Amino acid sequence: MRIYISADMEGVSGVVHSEQTAPGAREYDRACSLMLGEVNAAIAGAYEGGATMVLVNDSHWNMRNLNLLELDPRAELISGSTKPLSMMQDIDTGFDGACFVGYHARAGTAAASIDHTYTGQIFRVEVNGRELGELGLNSLLAGSFAVPPIMATGDQQLVAEARELLGESLVTVQVKTAIGRNAARCLSVAEARRRIQAGARAAVERLGKQADSAATGAGITKHPGRHLHEDRSGRASGAGAG
Numbered sequence: 001m002r003i004y005i006s007a008d009m010e011g012v013s014g015v016v017h018s019e020q021t022a023p024g025a026r027e028y029d030r031a032c033s034l035m036l037g038e039v040n041a042a043i044a045g046a047y048e049g050g051a052t053m054v055l056v057n058d059s060h061w062n063m064r065n066l067n068l069l070e071l072d073p074r075a076e077l078i079s080g081s082t083k084p085l086s087m088m089q090d091i092d093t094g095f096d097g098a099c100f101v102g103y104h105a106r107a108g109t110a111a112a113s114i115d116h117t118y119t120g121q122i123f124r125v126e127v128n129g130r131e132l133g134e135l136g137l138n139s140l141l142a143g144s145f146a147v148p149p150i151m152a153t154g155d156q157q158l159v160a161e162a163r164e165l166l167g168e169s170l171v172t173v174q175v176k177t178a179i180g181r182n183a184a185r186c187l188s189v190a191e192a193r194r195r196i197q198a199g200a201r202a203a204v205e206r207l208g209k210q211a212d213s214a215a216t217g218a219g220i221t222k223h224p225g226r227h228l229h230e231d232r233s234g235r236a237s238g239a240g241a242g
């Protein structure tokens with residue numbers, strides 16, 4: 001299974017202020033390390049769950065936050081900007097599931113860590129009458145390539161947003177509880193990573209089981225390339241954010 005990870009920073013445990021998330025800021029290097037650790041946990045969990053390939057897209061700010069020297073060597077990294085598909089660059093129909101790590105609630109959400117939608121200048125985005133943030137918009141983009149969102153991590157508001165948009169079947173991992181826009185009660189680094197690793201493993205395992213049962217139900221011999229794709233198309237429309 002091929003897994004896509006879009007990685008942001010504001011939803012990472014220990015990150016609570018834009019003085020941490022802005023390149024060059026005093027605490028920026030620490031925030032990059034925290035982000036990298038959660039991304040590596042997701043990669044490890046994905047492989048434990050049956051992934052055969054993981055692509056990570058650095059999706060925060062200038063998109064050069066993740067240090068390739070320290071990234072799990074089984075994954076590939078998209079680094080830098082600008083990119084035509086931005087936070088979802090290189091998503092395509094060949095992926096079986098998309099994970100959103102370190103994500104945050106949409107602009108205007110009360111008591112949410114550094115809530116925003118793409119920039120500080122956008123205050124509301126609607127698609128078909130429904131208000132969406134980065135998670136919703138990027139899930140729609142994944143869905144347009146028939147790739148189902150399988151996991152989202154962040155604070156409690158991001159988790160609530162994810163469940164409302166994508167349903168209870170999405171694996172969500174809460175790594176902190178936002179108290180206000182710039183304050184949060186954070187899990188320890190080790191515990192946040194442990195939960196993300198377990199979540200990614202469960203999400204990818206579930207994907208594998210769904211593909212297996214779809215193959216069995218159709219009474220055909222599993223044909224990974226073609227059949228997985230067809231199964232994914234059907235489910236993705238139901239799981240989409242719209």
Ligand SMILES: [Zn+2]
Pocket residue numbers: 008009010104118134
């Ligand atoms: Zn963001």
